[in-house]
Amino acid sequence: MLPCYVMLDLETTGGNAVHDRITEIAAVRVEDGIETARWSTLVNPGTRIPPFIESLTGISDAMVADAPTFAEAVQPLLAMLDGAVLVAHNVRFDHGFLQNEMARLDWPLKVKTLCTVRLSRKLYPQFKGHGLDAIMQRHGLHTLARHRAMGDVDVVLQWLKLAQQELGLDTVQQAAKLLLQGSACLPPKLETDVTDIPDVPGVYMFYGEGPLPLYIGKSVSMRSRVMSHFQSATKVAREMRILTEIRRVEWRETAGELGALLLEARLVKEQQPVYNRQLRRERALCAWQLDESPSSNPMLKLVQLDDMEPGAWGRIFGTYRSKRQATDALRLLADTYQLCPRLLGLESGKGICFAAQTGRCKGACAGHESLSLHRVRVQMALAAHQLRAWPYPGKVAIREYHQSSGKTDIHVFDHWCHIATVNDATELDDLSQARKPLAFDLDVYRLLTKRFAMMETSGADLFHLPASMETSNQDCVQ
Structure with missing residues (x-):
């Protein structure tokens, strides 16, 4: 298949190459189609073997108790791999475990790899399954030591020999060479080129x-x-x-x-992709709004952004995904700036608040501080959390152009809301006829505040759109 390769298989304490450890190594070295060396060893992983893994592989804690550690087994392994391509069924798994074990020894692993799962997919594209069990069943292969390292190595070697007989040595060699470049980086089941x-x-x-x-x-x-x-x-x-x-x-x-x-x-x-933790949840956002009356009690009320006109978004403070999150944030501000939780609406009742009795409120609730001064301090505490007012008189667009692809995107915004992305003047004209309600998105707001700050110094391609968006369209897509 290749001039020199080592067929390798590992047994491990689990499937996580970062945290789990190796329990067995088997390797067969093949040079010019002839087996030249065969080596295997149990490995003491330094941790307990889970019952499920023991039942699957038959390798127990007792069996590896006197086995060498990976550090003690590494020299014969490296001797086997010297000058050879590392070949394994789902090589990413085995290569990943070896990389992490070598990293623990502060010893880099430099070896080319080839995945026989991907090789099977390339040689037998008419079949769906390319795991070892599927290959064994399809080609009538057998082993008495399935899920033991050397038993699995021998199965893959049997399959390679059979594939060369069925398809020809040249076909197998050519497929292996095509996969060799960068194969360690590719998932074994990936169908996309x-x-x-x-x-x-x-x-x-x-x-x-x-x-x-x-x-x-x-x-x-x-x-x-x-x-x-x-x-x-x-x-x-x-x-x-x-x-x-x-x-x-x-x-x-x-x-x-x-x-x-x-x-x-x-x-x-x-x-809602399962592995995207950020950006996933789209909940109704709430914020604190300061009552316009200086004598109001409570001074703040929790409002839903969806219930407010876009023009009023600049008069609210904070953006929270839940009432609890908003309340916790306000409580922290009250403690930090010695604000009255009762006047803020965090505490019910009348008279002196509990925080004033413990010295954590300056006493606006007891007349020790004027309501006007307390209001000023509340505004100062909230200032850093104020939602920025929309800095433009109307809609704006940001033009992006990629020179190598020739692609142009025009992103249209109004009051921190992304209206649409269009690609040419015609689409921009069509957009002027559409009327869709503005929906505040916290992620878009954060993107734009950073982007606008960058544009102030970079002179990037931002332009204002008239109310009808019927003029100057040609200028923005040149």
């Missing part, structure tokens, strides 16, 4: 067997970012879980980073 992913801004989506994405991400260089997911899987447990499930990658190009951020935020909320 990663070279098809453009290295431009956009949003990428990882899919498993179901119709909904596992994960949605964004990048200014999609292919590079996707490959970084694959490369980091051996060190990041979540990435490993994603890549054991991934079957295909889809993507959508954008003209720039802002478009990718906006698209990612929208798609995550719409499709």
